[in-house]
Amino acid sequence: MATRNRRPAPTKDEPAEPIKKVATETTSSAxxxxxxxxxxGGILLFSSALSYLTTSGTSLTWGYNPWWTRAREWKNIMNSPVSLTDEELKAYDGTDPSKPIYLALNGTIYDVSISPATYGPGGSYHFFAGRDAAxxxxxxxxxTDSxxxxxxxxxxxIPLEPWEKPPPPDAPETDKQKHAVLEKRAREKRKAMSKADLKNRSAQELRKARQSVRDGLEHWHQLFRGDKGKAYRKVGEVKREEGWLSKLPKRTLCENAEKGRPVRKYEV
Known part of the structure; x- marks a missing residue:
């Protein structure tokens, strides 16, 4: 009976079962x-190389440029944020070579020192440096609007009514005639609208206009944050006293902005 239950000894060419099992699992897992x-790694390397070639060497990430991929953003985390008043900000317009060049946009301060030929003295956009010109x-x-x-x-x-934006005096006579017809139809359409409809339309146009303002500012924020590849970066915020805006006289639209206003269209 003892001889019948005894397991055969492992051969010289095959390891014992526990050792074989451990060796197999370790090799397979590794x-x-x-x-x-x-x-x-191969896929990542190939994608980066293809992106580099496709974008003419401007990006290794197919144009994707989030803040965490930019070394200068990590540098900002290590540095204390800048806090300047509008008056203090003026000292960073590039005239002092020992100081960086800053500009602000709606209260956010950006470092644009990497482009002194653009934002420094004599640069085409020097008037933006050292101020918030949102x-x-x-x-x-x-x-006038810096x-x-x-x-x-x-x-x-917000669109103007056709009669609020007539063609210029030197416009061709055919354009003036077309505008007269459009104005007549627009007045008829407006007259047929109820006060509730007019109020609702005005509210919708105001919401869209305010969104356009936000979108316009965000376009520039993306540029100065470095989202579009420029080596600019956010460094801090402008500090202002509470109620500072109410102390300033209200401004009207400048001539350029007024001329660019759209004309309201009516369905004919």
Whole structure:
């Protein structure tokens, strides 16, 4: 009986069962992980190389440029944020070579020192440096609107009635005739609308206009944050006292913004 229950000893060419099992599992697991890493690394390397060639060497990530991929953003985390008043901000317009070049947009300060030929003295956009010119970024009136006051800017996106924007005096006679017909039809259409309809339309246009303002500012924020590949970065915020805006006189739309207003269209 004792002889019948005894297990045969392992041969010289085959390890004992527990040792064989452990060796197999270890080899299989290690190979599987390394294999996945090699494949993933190869795909990533190939994608980066293809992106580099396709974008003429401007991006390794197919144009995807989130903040966490930019070394300068991680540098900002290590540095204390900048906090300046509008008056203090003026000292960072590039005239002092020992200081960086800053500009602000709707209260956010950005470092644009990487482009001194553009924002420094003599640069084509030097008038933006050392100030918050949020209004001018939208209206395009750089000589008069280089201020942070955005009140009333949404009006530039609200359509005018056809009779509020007549053709210029030197326009061809055919254009004046077409405008006269359009104006007559528009007045008839407006007269047929109820007060509730007019109020609802005005509310909808105002919402769209305010969204256009936000979208316009975000376009510039993306540029100065570095989202579009420029080596600019956010460094802080403008500090202002509570109620600062109410102390400023309200501004009207500049000539450039007024001319660019759309004309309301009526269904004929």
């Amino acid at each position: 190979f599987s992980v390394l294999d996945i890493l090699r494949v993933a 209004r001018a970024f939208l209206t395009g009136c750089f000589d 201020v942070p006051d955005l009140r009333g800017v949404e009006q530039m996106y």
